[in-house]
Amino acid sequence: MKAQYETAWADIVSGLTQWEVWSRLGWQEVKRRYRRTVLGPFWATLSIGMFIGGMAWIWAPLFKTDVSSYLPFLAAGLVTWAFTTAMITEGCATYTAGSGVITQLNFPYSVLNFTVVWRNIIVFFHNVLIVIAVVIALKVRVSWETLLLIPGILIVAVNGAWMTMLLGIIGTRFRDIPPLIGNLVQILMFVTPVFWLPGQLGGGHRVITFNFMYHLIEVMRAPMLGSVPSMLNYQVTIAGAIVGWLITFELYARFRRRIPYWL
């Protein structure tokens, strides 16, 4: 078992150091979305944008909130939600999508995980234009706190990386998992304050406090809205990264060498 821990560790470390490979693969996949289309990946941006526009128009009166405060909240939240959940749903297929190379070569599979994370960071920077547009249009106060978005992205990406690895392993072995996760993510969207404001449920409601997704969203959303995420947000997400990576590492050490057999 010691050798397996060493293999898993070496895989993750050399996967990280091969940033040239995963950054290239990530870019390459985004570039493919541009091919022969005018908007390319901005089609996803446009569809989120239109969705936000429509929602704000209907939901703001429904929630009896002011559009000028609801719209930035919704835009920042949805864009972050799309980033986080894309890593979860695409993560399930990390190794099945990479079966062409996994069954031919011995290389650090974690490269494929970092590719998924990096690709989604690139897509996020496309989508973030919606937030910028809203912020400019509604003259939302931008402050130094906005810079906290950068550590926010980092925290979410580190969490996203273990999620793609954990779900990648499970999703390769059990082919029911990817569609199951897809369903769960949809349900999570309604129990996480993305469409509705956390305050509407009354501050410390369990659905919010114990919802890991809420904390993940908040470390990116709050800075975009010019405020500081709470201490609890940081504690939960950083603890989540540590615990998540520990569990994932254990699982990766145990099953890394089984992955080609499962494909």
Place this chain on the structure above:
Amino acid sequence: MASVVVDNVTIDFPIYGSTHRSLRQTLFARTGGLIRREGHRHKRVVVRALDKISFQLDHGDRLGLIGHNGAGKSTLLKALAGVYWPDFGSIRIEGRISPLFVSAPGLDLEDSGYENIKTCGMFLGMNSDEIERKAPEIAEFCELGEYLELPVRTYSAGMITRLCFAIATSIDPDILLLDEGLAAGDARFAARAEDRMQALIQRTRILVLASHSDALIKGMCNKGALMEKGRILAIGPVKDILAQYHQHNVEHAAARA
């Protein structure tokens, strides 16, 4: 110094049916009841692909794996490549090992020829400096000229073959693993490809080649290993092993008649 030491290697493939791979069965397997009715499905099917394989290769050894379909040749190559970890036994490799099974791993039809040279090169273990250095030579050899700027999906099958061949044969391995020869396209290109292939083999220290072609094995190898049902029946000078293989076939045919 390059060497390969294979010691008592056994590989089992679990076969997952369309139903077995679902979580449902594993969950219900513990609760009983439902699974009992599906008992025949629950049986774990395992195929033993390699059975207690042992051999050693040193500098200058060029081993040809000979045997029928399903004898375990490709599985052995993939085990050497580190794709499949053996359930039992061990494989020790010294030197840079390059498997060429599909000739261009990571090839994407939407990307241009140049982009694929980079991506495939990376998967073949080259760093970007190395690729940068070799790209002109790859481009020149495959003779695709300006086509390299176009997406690979616009290429003819022969042009894709040329590109893959040129990329695959640009590597500098200590140990080279080949599954059949690499396809090389039309007659004129095939002649040049032959030279390039020989040059690649000349600069590798150890070669392991699986093939059904006597000519290919004779031309490239000095050692042979006869495989059947996941075992090595005999290993020795290539001529003797090929002779044994053909005698083996004759005996089989006689037994069947």
